[in-house]
Amino acid sequence: MKHADIKYTNQRVEILDFLGDFQGHPTVEDVYEGVRQKLTRISKATVYNNLKFLAEKGLIKEVNVKGVSRFESNLMPHHHTICIKCGEIKDYESEQLSDLTMEVAENIDDFTIRSADVNFLGVCKKCMEE
Amino acid sequence: MKHADIKYTNQRVEILDFLGDFQGHPTVEDVYEGVRQKLTRISKATVYNNLKFLAEKGLIKEVNVKGVSRFESNLMPHHHTICIKCGEIKDYESEQLSDLTMEVAENIDDFTIRSADVNFLGVCKKCMEE
DNA sequence: TATTAAATAATAATTGTTATTATTTAAACC
DNA sequence: GGTTTAAATAATAACAATTATTATTTAATA
Ligand SMILES: [Mn+2]
Ligand SMILES: [Mn+2]
Ligand SMILES: [Zn+2]
Ligand SMILES: [Zn+2]
Numbered sequence: 001m002k003h004a005d006i007k008y009t010n011q012r013v014e015i016l017d018f019l020g021d022f023q024g025h026p027t028v029e030d031v032y033e034g035v036r037q038k039l040t041r042i043s044k045a046t047v048y049n050n051l052k053f054l055a056e057k058g059l060i061k062e063v064n065v066k067g068v069s070r071f072e073s074n075l076m077p078h079h080h081t082i083c084i085k086c087g088e089i090k091d092y093e094s095e096q097l098s099d100l101t102m103e104v105a106e107n108i109d110d111f112t113i114r115s116a117d118v119n120f121l122g123v124c125k126k127c128m129e130e
Numbered sequence: 131m132k133h134a135d136i137k138y139t140n141q142r143v144e145i146l147d148f149l150g151d152f153q154g155h156p157t158v159e160d161v162y163e164g165v166r167q168k169l170t171r172i173s174k175a176t177v178y179n180n181l182k183f184l185a186e187k188g189l190i191k192e193v194n195v196k197g198v199s200r201f202e203s204n205l206m207p208h209h210h211t212i213c214i215k216c217g218e219i220k221d222y223e224s225e226q227l228s229d230l231t232m233e234v235a236e237n238i239d240d241f242t243i244r245s246a247d248v249n250f251l252g253v254c255k256k257c258m259e260e
Numbered sequence: 261t262a263t264t265a266a267a268t269a270a271t272a273a274t275t276g277t278t279a280t281t282a283t284t285t286a287a288a289c290c
Numbered sequence: 291g292g293t294t295t296a297a298a299t300a301a302t303a304a305c306a307a308t309t310a311t312t313a314t315t316t317a318a319t320a
Binding site: 007009027028029045048067068069 | 310318
Binding site for chain 4: 276286
């Protein structure tokens with residue numbers, strides 16, 4: 001799914017590669033630190049700019065956890081569980097819910113849908129045991 | 131639905147009153163400015179503390195839009211449409227979706243559910259016309 | 261090759277939020 | 291009722307994430 005209208009700079013390629021390898025939902029800082037291993041001179045502003053850019057182009061997804069942005073390259077429809085104690089975020093899949101969400105989304109009046117996010121907020125197992 | 135185990139200080143009452151009157155989803159700043167009309171000497175820290183406190187107690191709901199906290203006293207199950215251009219947030223109701231979301235939420239393993247948020251991101255009518 | 265626009269790096273500025281501390285208020289106890 | 295104690299508040303400092311600015315570099319275009 002390579003878009004023709006996008007300029008694949010070194011920085012963007014490294015960011016996409018990093019997100020492809022990463023298991024989870026890294027913050028901007030995570031991406032910056034990771035990409036820096038290969039592009040030692042990359043600026044954090046470039047990471048911010050390109051994460052936003054790539055998200056706008058639909059190549060990656062942004063998910064906000066407790067006020068901070070996280071990213072992923074997994075574009076398959078899925079949901080998230082987010083621990084309100086430790087901030088842990090995990091994927092959760094329910095095809096039925098994805099389907100209904102999309103269906104509802106497409107029928108909202110006076111609104112051009114871009115995406116529909118379902119977040120389950122609660123306390124993870126580990127935090128519960130404490 | 132007045133909780134007995136909560137101390138209803140002037141500040142808390144004013145915050146709750148403000149949220150009850152307000153049509154929409156005010157930010158902390160909005161609440162601060164609003165409540166200040168009556169309690170001119172209230173501190174912004176108190177607004178922060180009490181909004182968090184009241185949300186934890188379940189008397190109000192917090193909803194995060196583009197990384198900033200917003201609040202509402204509408205506790206009925208509902209969803210939100212959020213404009214990615216201007217940030218406008220509006221309520222949207224689908225009983226079917228609320229029901230399925232709750233059902234799915236209750237069956238997530240190793241996770242103590244607190245709430246399930248559905249956010250529709252897109253472009254509102256006004257922003258679309260520009 | 262010269263011109264132009266886009267992208268990047270470095271860093272300053274801003275914003276939303278949290279932490280700290282002194283003061284005030286109100287409940288609990290005698 | 292007056293005293294003790296804890297909770298809540300006000301004021302403000304500190305912090306972290308993000309955005310804005312500007313000079314420089316890179317790449318596309320003519
Ligand atoms: Mn995910
Ligand atoms: Mn609402
Ligand atoms: Zn946790
Ligand atoms: Zn809009």
